[in-house]
Amino acid sequence: MADWISSIQSKFILNFIEDDRWRYLLDGLVVTLELTFGALVIGIAIGIIVSIIRTTHDKTIETMRPGPGRFFLILLNAVCKIYVTVIRGIPVVVQLLIAYFIIFASSTNSLLVGTLAFGINSGAYVAEIFRGGIMSIDAGQMEAGRSLGFNYVQTMRYIIIPQAFKVVLPTLLNEFIALMKETAVVGYIALKDLTKGADIIRGRTFSPFMPLFAAALIYLVLVMFFSWLVGKLERRLRTSDH
């Protein structure tokens, strides 16, 4: 019994205390969170733009007068559709490698490249989430806004988007949780995130159990925390209609 405890103790010291190896986990966690938040911000920005183009096209193209504006909208919509289809049809690791070794090959900042790659990837999913949200808003809201004299953009901005955002908020947070787990593959482009940090410790100590389970535990706790937050938010949104 005492043997067992002292063996755990020495493994713990070896993996985390010696040479300050815990820093690999902490620094890795910071990278994971930076990457996730950064990618989410980019993803939301892309998602809003793409979803607005897509819904504007779908709702107005039939009644739009012919002209350059109409042509431009059709073109933009096609670009957005291709973007969503391509991004969602390719594994994120492959996209990450393409971004790092081909598109941004000249960049030495892997955190930036990783954030961009995941942001562009996430944008396609966020766009579909937002699109669903915008489509779920009753058509009467747009009509009420337009009848007061708001133009299309103003109606989207003051009336449709705020409501759509509330509808999609829980889904968006779930996307964020999924994104955090997906970033675990950034080790492929030499980024030392939480997963890579644990793996580095494993390589140094030749003792896989503790570092890998430590990383697993940290992911799990984070995911559980954010899921709890989503649940709380969903209950709040359900009890109040506003």
Place this chain on the structure above:
Amino acid sequence: MTINRSSSDVIIKVTGLQKHFKGGGIKALDGIDAEIRRGEVVVIIGPSGSGKSTFLRCLNLLELPTGGTIEFEGVDITDPKTDINRHRQKMGMVFQHFNLFPHMTVLRNMTIAPMTLLKKSKAEAEEKAMALLKRVGLEDRHGAYPSQLSGGQKQRIAIVRALCMDPEVMLFDEPTSALDPEMVGEVLDVMKQLAHDGMTMAVVTHEMGFAREVGSRVIFMDNGQIIEENTPDMIFSNPQSERLKNFLAKVL
């Protein structure tokens, strides 16, 4: 843009208005000629699918006509070059399903358009909104959200929300049809008061009592056309066409 000064009391002039859906398959409006003069209450009646809503929604271009013209205060608003958003500020609309903005308080529902579009100060917009709320007996509900209101309250708010823009004309599309019977009266009362105050109104409704009592003119539509147009008295007591007689037999 042509200004027609000879008929300045005509606020809306509709000429040969057509609205075809599905590439001409459905003729929702099939050649409508009509005028609405300042201070008039024009009530539009007719069977379901006759084109009443489409007609009303064409007046502020919520539906884009496929033919004909609509002049509002002498300006042809069907001309693609006119800025329809500016004209819509002068045409309030009230919908069957209220369409209040659920994410805003009653007061915000009423002030967002004047503040954003007319550049009114918050104080100015709120003062007007509160005065209007008082007129419909809802000043104590200014902080409520639409989900906390009854149907009748929602519709009264929707009416005063439109009034906050100081419109020249108010369009109503079956404003009481989605209400429980006991709430119809409170909304009709607000509309009667509005008519009494001289507001120009175009009202699509099945409330024949309202048409008789406050209507200056009644338009009977069927199959996308105006079949008969007359004073309420003449429409109800002396209908000319078979279709109107049939319709009245069913609804009265």
